[in-house]
Amino acid sequence: MKNLLFIALVALITASCSHKHDKLPYLGEKELVENIVDGKTITDTVYQQIPPFQFINQDSLPVSEKNFAGKIYVADFFFTSCNTICPKMHRNMLKVYEKYKGNPQVGILSHTIDIKYDLPYRLKSYATKLGISGNQWQFVHGSKDSIYSFAAKSYLVAAYEDKADPQGLVHQGWFVLIDKQRHIRGAYxxxxxxxxEHLLQDMDILLNEDEK
Amino acid sequence: MKNSTFFILILFAFIVGGSSCQSEAELNYIRYYTTGKQLYESNCQNCHGNDGKGLAMLYPPLTDSIYLKKNKNQLACIIKNGLKGRIEINGQVYEGEMPAQAKLSDIEIAKIITYITNSFGNQQGLHDAQAVNQDLKYCK
Known part of the structure; x- marks a missing residue:
């Protein structure tokens, strides 16, 4: 009897440990919208979406949300001369790149916040030195006014100029995971x-979620 | 009871005896190396990595013992004043800019050099504050 109880307990613990989430949460603002379907009023929750955007990438080509259609992607904010958190971030982002290299359903979007210095040719040189070719990982340049508010409003990442900082720019190191409908599904x-590591697991979940 | 007291006494004797075997020079090296590791983590590791491997072709590795040996007397200058332009490490050409760490004192630089030149496959022994002070007089 005692043995049986023990086995049941072990089974229960194992089951609860191996339980995997098969769906990621939605992050950011949400809104309740009432729709009329078949004469009935139905309340839907509408989640924050990344608005359309237009940037120039490392090859001086325009990049917009259309380049990420049908893809999940990871977005971040950095600048090439940053020697604080950026090297750490991109050392880690390389893991994402290596894992999903060549997967047409996965993209990476790195926005520079140093508009003056990080012109496309500098982004290109940075990308090449990092060992990145092709356009799966886009390094983009926008206008100064737009990039800070875009970071904050669209991706919920703080980035701003700060004269007190030795490099004059301050930003957070979040990797933001975006689904194919441009909803925010994770921040790491x-x-x-x-x-x-957690992000890599969640990306697999998100890719599977879309297949269901 | 008596036995355990005796055992503790023996153990104590070993600890005291053991540590006194380390010479002052060895202790000094350990002091430099330990603080050097902390200083490395806060000043160098972001770019050069916790394993000293750097980051792709952006930031050079610190694993080339030949480069570090050849340039040992320039390392203090590189840390203090930064480095710009082409360098060749492990047969690879790196072209970038390392920022100056002017705020670091001689002894802090010495500790970092001791840590770097005795980690990541390097083994060069102590490089003390006096040596750094000398090095900094002859920066290229």
Whole structure:
């Protein structure tokens, strides 16, 4: 009897441990919208969506949300001369790149926040030195006014100029996971290897979610 | 009871005896190396990595013992004043800019050099504050 109880307990613990989430949460603002379907009023929750955007990439080509249609992608904010958190972030982002290299359903979008210095040719040189070719990982340049508010409003990442900072720019190191409908589905500290492992797992979940 | 007291006494004798075997020079090296590791983590590791492997072709590795040996007396200058232009490490050409760490004192630089030149496959022994002070007089 005792043995049986023990086995049941072990089974229960194993079951609860191996339980995997098969769906990621939605992050950001949400809104309730009432729709009339078949004469009945139905309330739907509408989640925050990344608005359309237009940037120039490392090859001086325009990049917009259309380049990410049918893809899940990871977005971050950085600048090439940053020697604080950025090297750590991109050391970790390389893991994402290596894992999904060539997968047409996965993209990476890195926005520079140093508009003056990080012109496309500098982004290109940075990408090449990092070992990135092709356009799966886009390094983009926008206008100064738009990039800070875009970071905050669209991706919920703080980035701004700060004269007190030795490099004059301050930003957070989040990796933001976006689904194919441009909803925010996860945010991970890009400087933390453990959280990036978590991101890699969540990306698999998100890719599977779309197949269901 | 008596036995355990005796055992503790023996153990104590070993600890005291053991540590006194380390020479002052060895202790000094350990002091430099340990603080050097902490200083490395806060000043260098972001770019050069916790394993000293750097990051792709962006930031050079610190694993080339030949480069570090050849340039040992320039390392203090590189840390203090930064480095710009082409360098060749492990047969690879790196072209970038390392920022100056002007705020670091001689002894802090010495500790970092001791840590770097005795980690990542390097083994060069102590490089003390006096040596750094000398090095900094002859920066290229």
């Amino acid at each position: 500290d890009g400087t933390d290897a453990t959280q990036v």
